[in-house]
Amino acid sequence: MLKLSKYFKSFMIATLIAIAFLFIQAMCDLKLPDYMSDIVNIGIQSNGLEQVAPKAISENGFECMKKFMAEDEIQYIQERYIKGSREEEAKYIEEYPAVKTFNIYALKNDLTEEEINKLSQIFAVSSKTMINVISKISEGTENVTEASQETENIDLSQVYQMLPILDNIPEEMINQARNEARKTPESMLNSVGLVFTQSFYEEIGIDVSKMQNQFIVQTGLKMLGICVIGIIASISVGFLGSRIGAGIGRNIRNDVFQKVQSFSSAEFNNFSAASLITRTTNDITQIQNFIVMMIRMLAYAPIMGIGSLIMMSQKTTELIWTIALACGLIILLIAFLFKMVLPKIKIVQKLTDKINLVAKENLSGLMVVRAFGTQKYEENRFDEVNSQVMKTNKFINRSMSMMMPSMMFIMNGLNLLILWFGADAIANASIQVGDLMAVMQYGIEVVMSFLFVSMIFVMFPRASVSANRIAEVLETESTIEDPDNPEKFDENKRGYVEFKNVTFQYPGADEKILENINFVAKPGQTTAIIGATGSGKTTIVNLIPRLFDTTEGEVLVNGVNVKNMTQMELHKQIGFVPQKGNLLSGTIESNLKYGNEDASQELIEKCALVAQATEFIESKEEAYEAPISQGAKNVSGGQKQRLSIARALVKNSPIYVFDDSFSALDFKTDSNLRKALKEHSKDSTLIIVAQRVSTIMHAEQIIVLNEGKIAGIGTHEELLKNCSTYYEIASSQLSEEELENGRK
Amino acid sequence: MGRGPGAGLIEKPKNFKGTLKKLFGYLAKFKIMIAVVIVCAILSTIFNIVGPKILGNITTEIYAGVMRMIAGTGGINFDVIQKTVLILFSIYVISAAFSYIQSFVMVGVGQKFTYSLRKAISEKINKLPIQYFDKKTHGEVLSYITNDVDTIAQNLNQSITQLMTSLTTVIGILIMMLTISWQMALVAVLVLPVSLGLVMLVVSKSQKYFKDQQQYLGHVNRTY
Known part of the structure; x- marks a missing residue:
């Protein structure tokens, strides 16, 4: 295989461009599960709210939340929210209609992501603190219990009613509740905070369900856009890959042909003509297909696999072992098949040569076969090789067809494992549902790409057998070589x-x-x-x-x-x-001009006359344009000899x-x-x-x-x-x- | 393993119907085996399709559990999940088994078919009038015996199994989608004509080149 790698050199740039496109394609493909996870986590589970920190909040709500925050936290959020008074209502009225009835606080526009995350955390903690405090003091009172239990939809007016009571609560109790809240797992905190945020939005008149739809549609459009880019990249890779494959195939074929031309009779004794035919067609096609596959899939697989692993470990590292297990099983499976099938593949290549050889012998000895009535013998000979090919191919294909079902099974099993242990992780609130779904997808990607990489090992031997057979021809040095410094004639x-x-x-x-x-x-x-x-x-x-x-x-x-x-x-x-007297397929004229392309019609006719060929040439309808079939089977032995004599004479x-x-x-x-x-x-x-x-x-x-x-x-x-x-x-x-x- | 899109390799013959009839004539011998292949393909596909739907139950249960956790009224019901996982596991095993039986039998059909086709050609060579070989080069005839027979067998193998699995998959998945949400199913179905049109466009453009490729391979053979 390595022996043929030099053919890649002239396609270096195209290959690099193809790989660049592969990276683009991989990035697009990798981004998709991420967005899907967003749709589940934010779009569905959190009603389209991307962050706990509200973009705007009523003055009442703001004051209420502040009560459950520590001093430094209050300081922090006050610096980052602007109070929009009723006088400035025109500025906000479109987004927050409720601004007509009361003052609002709006989030500043120029905050960094880090600041927003900090704000979200503060709001989430204070939300949980509030719930903790309320459930503590409500141990006696009946109606408040309801308010705290139904966290899915909070009636803010009820909360505000309770505010005066809260003023009487000792500071200590709130601090204690806050410490408890901080111990709550992050995804839980987040969910609780979002419930409050939703209520705050509804209070100031934002249509949350519209926001949710908007978020989902937007994310969907982004996914569509990325899909389109991915498709374009993938088409480009396919285009370049085919061009590279076909180009390399052409170059190798040319070189093999030229090499064969330089062979002396000694070399022809080593390769049968049938074998040379298989080498220039089947084997090179094999290589060509391998190259296209390699560029389109095999090069893509590692990029995708490593990318998926990285994306996955950003979501969670808990479940990576399941993927390792799946990959391990695949290695075992492939190693097993590989060991069984590889030797047989080599045999099949040899048998294909043999089938060609037997058929070719039958073809070129057609007359002899018919004259001696040995058709049965020839058919039996062919039948023997043919059934050998059938048996070996059956074995190979049956072993190989074990691959797909097993792979599907491993892949499905992986999904089950991820779900089973992922459910545990979700119960411990270490990941979210959407993340789990993304992990499943990434898991499949990793295993798939692993599969493709291992396909190299399946395809490689076949291609490498072909490559070796081609290299054998290319590396055979003709025993007859030209001198470096040719001498002048005497x-x-x-x-x-x-x-x-x-x-x-x-x-x-x-x-x-x-x-x-x-x-x-x-x-x-x-x-x-x-x-x-x-x-x-x-x-x-x-x-x-x-x-x-x-x-x-x-x-x-x-x-x-x-x-x-x-x-x-x-x-x-x-x-x-x-x-x-071998003639080549073409016309009489093309054969006579074989050694002297510029020969005039006059010279050709004169030579034909000398060779005593004029008579039968001119008896043909097309005369010098009469066709010669392959192997010159449409002229007699004597005519063949006379034509080849004329051909030599034309050379002058x-x-x-x-x-x-x-x-x-x-x-x-x-x-x-x-x-x-x-x-x-x-x-x-x-x-x-x-x-x-x-x-x-x-x-x-x-x-x-x-x-x-x-x-x-x-x-x-x-x-x-x-x-x-x-x-x-x-x-x-x-x-x-x-x-x-x-x-x- | 990648011989280009299956449909593309069929060049437009002079008498497509007749050729197809002859081809199916050769296949008649394998009726029973092909029937087994078809049944297995359908069963394997059905089990494969049921999988995701049941898998969805797990996700739903997890999601419901999470909602209960947020509300503080409970958690994920692991009993339900365990039961579903076990059911799924057995479904996957059965599906894999059927899938293997199907390809095992199909390989037999394909190889025997290749064998008998080659045998028929080799016998025909000795019966054809000599003039036939004036028009055809040895390279071309050799190419029929090896390359073309391989191509037919490969396509046949793929066509039969793929036709069956694809048909079952389409119908099965359609039913599954309808039971989940008819609106979403409709959207998915509407996309089909578009992709079909695209495929037709590509195939109609590429067919010519696939034909040429086979032909030129024959020419290369002839040069020797």
């Missing part, structure tokens, strides 16, 4: 191909395919290579364009060792016609190599082609590998190969005389008369 030896003491064996093989090969092919001459099957003919010509490197000795083209020039430069010198290079390229042609076409070729490329070096003596008997130089060694070099006539191997080949193919002619 001008006097243009068109020369020389083999000096060349020995070759395939990497890892014991046997030498070629041994001590020496010859020179000169321009204007035809050099032919002939020998039995497996004598090393094709290997010799493959060494010229450096498809392999020699084991010992050197191959020189234009007087320079092929290892000391760039492959680009080398391949420019050679028009190569391989044994299997000084050296032409024909690797058994006339085998599929009939004798007449073969001889016509050779004649035309000799004429067309008078100054070129021609190297022809052949099985048929008739194809090469007019060559200036014939090399006879036998088991990797040169059995003789010379003209047809010379060889007939002094090379027994050549004579054997020739005698099996030529008539008595022809042999005699040659010997003369």
Whole structure:
């Protein structure tokens, strides 16, 4: 996985922006439960009152409360309330209609939050003090008991009536009541204080239920706004994530493709074509999806989880252990599944390769399969892999599907735990109901994000298997590399191909395919290579364009060792016609222009003529525009050979190599082609590998190969005389008369 | 695990109805198993939906208890809460069990379906006229066998279970919401057409690209 991390570099900025958006999204998501808790705590439970300290209070109420406060407290609140007299009523009348009938005290506007909290606390304590005092002195009197009991709605006029009685109460009693009040838990104090505040508001004519509605609507609108911001952030993250994923996918795919292009035959032996296909498509798609997931969810999870924990601990720290427990259970569950499933996932990837391989073999060997009637065999072979894939996938998916129900169960269980122990905490008045609800939500968030983080461990192995398979391709260095300082061609030896003491064996093989090969092919001459099957003919010509490197000795083209020039430069010198004339999908013209894009129509037609291809090309309706299907299955073997010969000729290079390229042609076409070729490329070096003596008997130089060694070099006539191997080949193919002619 | 939105991957075929019919033909073998899946999905969802409603009872009890505390007339009734918690616990266990049975059976259906689809393709390859392979590249055919079959199986798996759970969830939750407050239920229902419209808009725009993506993957295969 790390091996591919460099691909992230070019998307660094986009990733950073995406993460910034994630933070915005997290902040929005985290703020929502907070507001919901406000709606429950303040909007519903406290009738929309945000603070105990009243914004305005009647003079009577103010005086009344003062009676239950300590000296310093009175001082403190008096400094922070302004007396609004009846004369200034115009200023307040809209907000507090009752100002017409009596004086009010209004809270100053420029107070800090700390001051307001202090004020609220003073009011709450004095409210509780009042209740304590009243319940003490009312132990005897019947009607007052009611007033103190029904704290939900206090009749202030009753309280004011009692004021004169209070004047007679000893100071001590009030102080004692206040000390008791201060011991009351804060959330209780708060609730009691709010009941009074509500009554004070009602007294001066404020519509409290309207205030409540207003608060709820306002908070709701805030939530909506935050939601919208969150959505925008989330869409942006999705957008950026997809772009990054697709971009990285494209870059990797390009690199893999380029790498594969540079592979020599040795590397292709390591990777099957089917495996390379899976690596460029499935595996890269896998990585691409993983990246998108990682950005959209996995990066989001830790931000959200830590944020939720912080928000939660602001509400209460008592219940954090429940979350730790849930996370612990999830770790256990995932570790268990991980251990079971991981090895199987690796197997599935291999099996997918295998399924591709078997299907591909069936496809490319379609003709053979049908001709030999081995359909059943192929189907059974496929069936075997197919059922293996089914079994393994079943196991993986069944194990994985344990995940969701268990997770749901853990999550629901967490809710139960929070509620059960939260109820306790509420009974002890250490938290409020709304806070408990927020904690439940935060709890779910933490567990969810924990889940997503652990998803990394589930997805990572799959992605990392894919990443490794891609890295394997990217890291395979082609055994054939260009030199750092390419040498210049020897001008006097243009068109020369020389083999000096060349020995070759395939990497890892014991046997030498070629041994001590020496010859020179000169321009204007035809050099032919002939020998039995497996004598090393094709290997010799493959060494010229450096498809392999020699084991010992050197191959020189234009007087320079092929290892000391760039492959680009080398391949420019050679028009190569391989044994299997592979054409690419496209048209005839696009194939002929493959080695020389700028070739004129004239040149193409001339080369086609030399290659004896004109006749069948022009018999096609679209002529040069006729389509070639993939694998060139819509042209015959002979046509394929002639087209690939024409393709090499269009390249117009000084050296032409024909690797058994006339085998599929009939004798007449073969001889016509050779004649035309000799004429067309008078100054070129021609190297022809052949099985048929008739194809090469007019060559200036014939090399006879036998088991990797040169059995003789010379003209047809010379060889007939002094090379027994050549004579054997020739005698099996030529008539008595022809042999005699040659010997003369 | 994230293969993009399920609906988006279905490209518009020439004969959608016929294709769908054939697909369901393959599924006919699994009738009984699918019936089990559906029943389990519905049961699991019902239990899952009842949960929050009962959970709400706990919150209500706590809230009432707090109000009583403020009034000084009592406190939270822990007996009620304990009883409700126990009921909920058993409901959650049952729901999880059904949910697991459902996915267990569905995985079997999905994998067997994938298997038989691949088998059918591999057999068909040997029966098709050779000309067919002039038009289709090996890469494309390979892509049918691996990628496309995977996509169908995945979507099928998701569609059947999701269709069932979603349908039950919608109906169940609607009933639950109505029993809590019909006004709030109405508001929630009114939001639906809006989100549906949004989803349709996105899907109609994205469908083309999902189709292209599958196609270009085939092209990449062909290049080899």
